[in-house]
Amino acid sequence: MVAQPGRTRDAAGRNAPRGNVAGIGLEKLSYRGRRFPGFVKRFSFAVLVSLSGIYACATSAADETEARAFFEKKIRPVLVENCFECHAEGAKKIGGKLRLDTAEGLRKGGESGTPMVPGNPEESLLVQSLRWEFDLEMPPEKPLSPAVIQDFVTWIRMGAQDPRESTPAVSPPPDANTIAELAKTHWSFQPVANPEAPIVDDENWPRDPLDRFVLAGMEKAELAPTSDAPPGVLLRRLFFDLTGLPPTASQVADFAEEYERDGQEAVARWVDDLLASPQFGERWARHWLDVARYGESNGNDGLSRNPSFPHAWRYRDYVIDAFNRDVPYDRFLIEQVAGDLLPAENDAQRDRQLVATGFLALGAKPAKAMNNNFEMDVVDDQINVVGAGIMGLSVACARCHDHKHDPIPTRDYYALAGIFKSTETMWGVAANEALTAPATDLHVLKAAAKVPPPKGWKETVLVIESNTGKPKPPPKPKWEPGTPLAMGVRDKKETADCQINLKGESKQLGDKVPRGFLSACSLPGDAIKVNPKASGRRELAEWLTRPEHPLTARVMVNRIWLHLFGQAIVGTPDDFGVYGDRPTHPELLDHLATRFVAEGWSMKRLIRTIVLSRVYQLDSAADLRMVEADPGNVWLARHLRRRLEAESLRDSMLAASGQLDLAPAQGSLIRHRDILVNLAGNLHEPSRHRSVYLCMLRNSPPPSLSAFDLPDATTVLGKRSSTVLPTQSLYLINSPFAVEQSLAFAGDLLKTDPAREQDRARAEAAVRRALGREPQSGEAERGLAMIRAIEPELATKFSDVEECRLHAWAAFCQGLMATNEFRYVD
């Protein structure tokens, strides 16, 4: 058995306070069992040879008490957490006819035979299956940790005492007690601790306290860190992580020299420069825009209509600016949730705070037509972006029922819903398509410049009469053309608490719930009460950013860690609930969260701390034995090799071709266009600006980015996929963007001394420019050989000698930009 990664559910079970877990009564157990429908598991217990067990084992009374306590403490919680979904009353189909919620069931076993030979763990089917030996692998998704399996071994050796009744009590409905119990036991609802940095064997290795937490984990798993990344690798990683752009070959050379001379001081200097560059905000804003499900159109409303959001880009610019100015994260959140309710010293600040509330207005909405729930759909999106985005909780499930697994009752949902229902959401005129969404007001900005459409501007996309499909004249806009407007929210004149919508239906109403927050996260001295005269967003923002809030800081430091390592401490960054992953390094997470809050919620400071740590600077190369011992890299003994995201790939191509325009793009392609995007054909235009400024129309993403796992912006997305698809290869081989960049790249190369004698130097320059490093021996020759081989073939297509040469070189440049080396960080 190789070292077991700690992401299994049990890891946290063991971290949770024992008393609570062991103290759960039978009601709790059967309740949990009932709530995990076991319909979909497929078990192979039945195929196994049945083992006949001897079930007798005499023990003294004292031993028995000890064994029972052991069961309560170590065994029962694991059974509840990992097995009841399929092996308990209430499971839709009892897996392998084996029930583990009663002593009798565990003793008798199911189709595959008797699970245990008390006193003889090695002969016990249960232990074999927990070890994933032979074909029998339980729990089926992931093996439990070796420590937990050892507990079972110990328990069976002690005689497998099981004090439970033979049949469990009748399952009660979920009630306040069970929810409170979950809130008390689930790790992410517990207060953030400030753990001491652990003592490690290799005292010389850690550079920052955070390194100690990581090293301690490695040492426990009997792993050792790989070597530090060489300077070239490190600088490329720093550039991509902090700015999303590659370093040039000469920057790499400079850094290598300084690194050799000054070591970490040199790293700190470069890091500070990168953090201070405007490209930092452009890179990190994009991460937040994924969380904020940022889009510049509504996306298909279900009736194939996709109205534009011509003013959404202001929110994008707000986020970029906030990261560049290092607005503290708590302030950043307050502005987005309640910016319209904050005092402002001047018009610019007022504008900025109003724009920030776009966070709540940008959601993708289903059509209003035939949809009684429309208003609550808007509220649901807001609850979801606050729940999953800020707190890492899928609160939205509670719209229809008490949350199936997290301690979030429907009442909590409607307590939050009351806040957003008392809020007016302003998305604009929805392309004058009332069946999609009724037109709303917008924030009118005071300090922002008035930018009228260009002279002679005429909208080419027609407004269509819904029923006849015939064009109609666009209505006269409410504002003068060019008025600076922003999406966002403000309090309604009439505020009110919300009634529960039974099963999520607006027409079936239940109790009225006072506005409030999540009961599972009640904070010490919790006295924030919603002002009945206001929506409650101000108080919600305050509550979310209380230093004691158990989730807000944890969720954000986890997001930051994810973007710097390509893997997060909690593998499900948007789900810190019961079904989310457990932290691989719970103490590290709390250590970082504590520091984050203590250092004024400064995101730049936290990022700086992490990138200067030893663990961040590890090499991604590692020997095979290390990889086999920890294939998922749970213990961070090496740095994950990462692929460039869509934006970084495109920006790198522009950088290599020399076409990159680092100036921020102004506004957006659709800033003057309140239109149905679906009627417009392709709206995207070539751009040389950084990718973050491209027009992010939902369901019509920029073609130069869409092949590489761009989020669809309909929901919070903390972690993008990193897929490998043939359509990506097609993009690199055939896309107009790749072809244009390769031609520009080649054109540039051929500008300097076009003499053929210079071709070798030219090929070397191309490698340097594309890959940011010196060419290896033979590399330039190989490229030249290809160029020479294809030139005659191209001559039939391009009769002009210079044009033919340009295309031959472009083929080489395009090839360089399609290599794995180009597409990966390291």
Added chain:
Amino acid sequence: MNPNLFSRRRMLQTASCGFGYFALSALCQSARAAATYGPKLSDRPSPFRARAKRIIFLCMSGGPAQMDTFDFKPQVGKKPHPGSVVKFYRHGESGLAISELMPETAKHADKLCLLNGMHADTGNHAQSFLQLHTGERLRPRPSMGSWVSYGLGTENQDLPGFISLNTSKPQVYASQFLPPVFQGTPIGINGEDMSQATIANIASDHLPASVKRRQLDLVQAMNFDHQSLRPEDPGLEAVIQSMELGFRMQMTAPGLLDISDEPASVLEAYRVGKQRTEGTCKQSDFGRQCLLARRLVEAGVRFIELNHGSWDQHKNHRRDLTANCEATDAPIAALLSDLEQRGLLEDTLVVWGGEFGRPGLTPGNGKDETGHNANGFTFWLAGGGVKGGHVHGATDETGARAVDGKVHFRDLHATMLHLLGLPPNDLTYRYAGRAHRLTGPEGGRVASEIFA
């Protein structure tokens, strides 16, 4: 990490065709499923008896009016009530009653298996459309085409297993949490000119093919060098393989999508390029879609969805319904004939239907406006092991609700999977802490009554 898992991973990664290493994370989280249904596109035999090998889904979005197409509701009793307002005729040996608006499809009456007892949960377009495609109406889930390619892979290694023609929103062809290799590949977005529709970046004439091959050889040589220094990372091999697959796709797909090699008689039979737009009936070049479907089926694509809309004729019911029928009737008939002639119909399941149906108009009362009805509507199936000339299920006298032989979307899904030889309620994938399936928590009932 379990040693079995690792060796299994090893095996997948070295076995075949470049998809072996897709989505390690997905594999790790679902080792058990992966052992049976790995994240590979390679062809897999059905675990059970398969009556069909592939599916063509004729998606009629907007809610086709069943009482004026396939569910004949004559007036009974003295008081006028909602029912059919167009003429129906009996067709074929089976004597199936089919509306006068579908004269060409009616010629294939003996191939059709009508499901007149369909029902769904909501009359809301967006939600019901999602439920039809994914089994779930409120949140994003994998599309049925993704489930099918997850279960069966594709017979053709140069093409995706699931293609959606003239498609609408990504949510209906998305693989969501299934490995992305099972994502549907869209060709043509709703409302675009289908004759121009293609796979993004599938072709470019900026370089001749031979030059592209030399270029790719250079890229791969550099990739091998790069990989040789990073032997611990199997992901790089997947990228190398996907470059080759992309290259092969650009060789195969454009020819398939280029229908200029079809004889004029075929183009005419399918009514390629014959557009009909009227009110809610939008141009979709359904004839081209049907012809492409046949070509893709022949090339080994597992699941093909075609789209025509919108059948949401609230006002001008008669006019717009007539237009919708006209736009689709002959192309569908041509597709059925063609499949039959080529011997493909017996193992190709053709499915026709939309997200719900409509209440009937009452003859003689002058009204011409219909709404939505999810309580009773019609789908039809053909080929792929189902009875022809057969009616399963019924609605009540006014067609308002299904009363007999009821088939919910999840039952339809179960039936489709079963016909493909997949275990409908056991084809699962673990995600977010529990196993998911197309048929949802309730599970689906296989409508075995309709098997031939």
